[in-house]
Amino acid sequence: MKKSEPTPTLDVDVDAIYKALANPVRREILACLREPKVHFADQELPLEHGVCAGRIDAHCELSQSTVSAHLAALQKAGLVTSKRVGQWVFFKRNEPVIEAFLALVSKQL
Template identity: 80%
Template sequence: MKNPTTPPPLDVDAICKALSNPVRREILASLREPQVHFGDQALPLENGVCAGKIDAHCALSQSTVSAHLAVLQKAGLVTSKRVGQWVFFKRNEPVIEAFIAHMNAQL
């Protein structure tokens, strides 16, 4: 039986695919310092960044950014939290750190 606190194995291929797109890399980079890029958000950044703010930051349509966020979430690079009608996104630092460590060990 698996330990419930054990993180799921990294999906390295999904992460590499997610990182292959410059828009997704820009989203991850901007989420690293949300106070710098999204400081005008009304709700606390501890919840994450509202999807609408990410849309505006990327200057792309809501549907395009939503698709990029879905790829990042599927790869485990971001997490989401619904608060009322809004969805907030944050970087998943443990997965990002594990991926970097994996790549450093394997390459």
């Protein structure tokens, strides 16, 4: 019988995630990114890259610099990833980190 290899664990900074999730705008951004076809259907470029930062700005009805700071906090916590395509930056939820965080919280609380 072959010994199974341990499942790799993600390095999740629980405190950074709690800090990022403490802000309601960041929670709203994450919630909208869960279903980009519903909330960002008007994006011209394919959603496979993620959601363009400009579309997130418009959805939040906040200034570009404010939304940029929120996205940076989410990215620092590992909750979103970004990808530059030309002059645009696209954001997606980082599902493996979110799932690992939820599993840790479920075990701890």
